[in-house]
Amino acid sequence: MDKPEKPISALNERDGIAQPESISPQAIAHVTQLRKKQPSAEELVKGILNGNKTALSRAITLVESTNPLHLEKATAVINSCLPYANKSVRIGITGVPGVGKSTFIEAFGKHLTGLGKKVAVLAVDPSSSLSHGSILGDKTRMEELVKDADAYIRPSASGDTLGGVARKTREAIILCEACGFDTIIIETVGVGQSETAVHSMVDFFLLLKISGAGDELQGIKRGIMEMADLIVINKADGDNIKRAKLAKTEFNRALHLFPPKASGWQPKVTTCSSITHDGIAETWQTISEYFDLAKANDFFAFRRSEQNSYWLTETINEQLKANFYSREDIATLLKQNKKAVQNNELSPFAAASILLGRYFGLNG
Missing domain, CATH: 1.10.287.130 (Signal transduction histidine kinase, dimerisation/phosphotransfer (DHp) domain)
Structure with missing residues (x-):
């Protein structure tokens, strides 16, 4: 008589089917081979002028490199792209951590691409003073914008640069403009350091604020307030709408205490919600009004000349x-x-x- 089979314990594992490789070895070899092949300066420039984002990324990596051997090649790329640059508007966006810069930029960027514009976001992530590393998570936070064919997001580490502007952001702007992007957005770290660096490379400076942060009445960081062309009170949704409107009133009062700007522009304060998108269109409308004024009175050209110097x-x-x-x-x-x-x-x-x-x- 056959002996009955012993029951299989739930703690034992059954032999399963081996999982296939998630990545083809041939694909790995192909990518590795491509990475080993370094394109020439001429190839990078051709790709950039044809709107190739991969060529753009490789060129920005090249100009960010601290390797002295890369300097000559990077300079050649920049010089070749320069005649095709300066055909965009450059917008700097700053604000303290937690104000919602990435969420705002995604909503704002999607609005602009919806209008037919090509948007490049140069996002600067803070570097650790101990490990010198950066998370570079802006592409993850802007998951909708990063998939937009008319948008390009490039996170860079701030390193030890004051004001949170990556060392080669200026050159990256030129490359993005040559690649056909007509609206360049520069996001700063926003940790209270001098914002002079970003202000010196943009045409319009936007300061993001949130209500209830406690700085509406305490002088409101005079230096950065004087640089701002527009203050946007973010997160104006739900129960926060009333507080946002109150903050708008307080900031408007404060702005009238500052001397007039050389551009002839009177800085404004608006509210918006990056979640509901309320106020996003109005923000772009205000920025457009500024550019109309600055170009009409030649301040736009004067500002670009000052930036170059x-x-x-x-x-x-x-x-x-x-x-x-x-x-x-x-x-x-x-x-x-x-x-x-x-x-x-x-x-x-x-x-x-x-x-x-x-x-x-x-x-x-």
């Missing part, structure tokens, strides 16, 4: 700094002098004088 000196300063710290003899002398300064054997000013003297060849 500012970024000439900024680029010189940046390249001098990079060259200074990259020299091996300076690095060795810096290490020695830093130790002397820490031990109070040498003042910081004397140490700096010695280092600069070596750099410029004044003291051998």
Whole structure:
């Protein structure tokens, strides 16, 4: 008589069907091969002028690189794209963390692409001062806009740049314009640092606020308020609508205390909801009114000329700094002098004088 089979325990696993590979080895090999092949400057420029987003991304990666070997190639790409740039409007958007910048930009960007515009978003993510890493999660937060064929989102790490503007954002603007994007949006970190950098590279500066943040009546960050061309009270929906309207009134009163702008524009305050999209169309209408005024009185062209002059000196300063710290003899002398300064054997000013003297060849 056959012995009865022993019942199978629920704790035992049955042999299943092996799952197929989720990614084809052939596809991996193909992508790896493509990554190894570095396109020439001419190929990148051709792709950019044809509206190829992949070529645009590779070119921005190139100009962001700190590798000295990439500088010549990046410069060639920028110079070739420059004649096709300056045909867009540049909008800077800032606000404290939690104000809803990414959600606002997605709703605003979708509105603009709905009007037939091509929108590029240069989003700057904060870098850790400890690990120097960045999450770069703006593409995840703007999941609808990132799928829009007429939109392009490029997150970059802020690094140690004051104001939260990536070191090569200015060059990225030129590349995006050459790629055919007519509206460039620059999102800053918004952590309370100087916003001068972003203000110096845009035509319009938008400050996002939320009601109930406690700063309506305390001077309201005079520096950034004076730079703002438009203040938008975000999250004006649900139970927050009344508070948003009250904040709008308070900010309007504050704006009248500031001196008039050289553009002849009187800054405005509006409310909006990035969730319901109420006020998004009105925001663009206000920005359009500003551009009509600035172009009519030639302030727009004057502002662009001032930006070019500012970024000439900024680029010189940046390249001098990079060259200074990259020299091996300076690095060795810096290490020695830093130790002397820490031990109070040498003042910081004397140490700096010695280092600069070596750099410029004044003291051998």
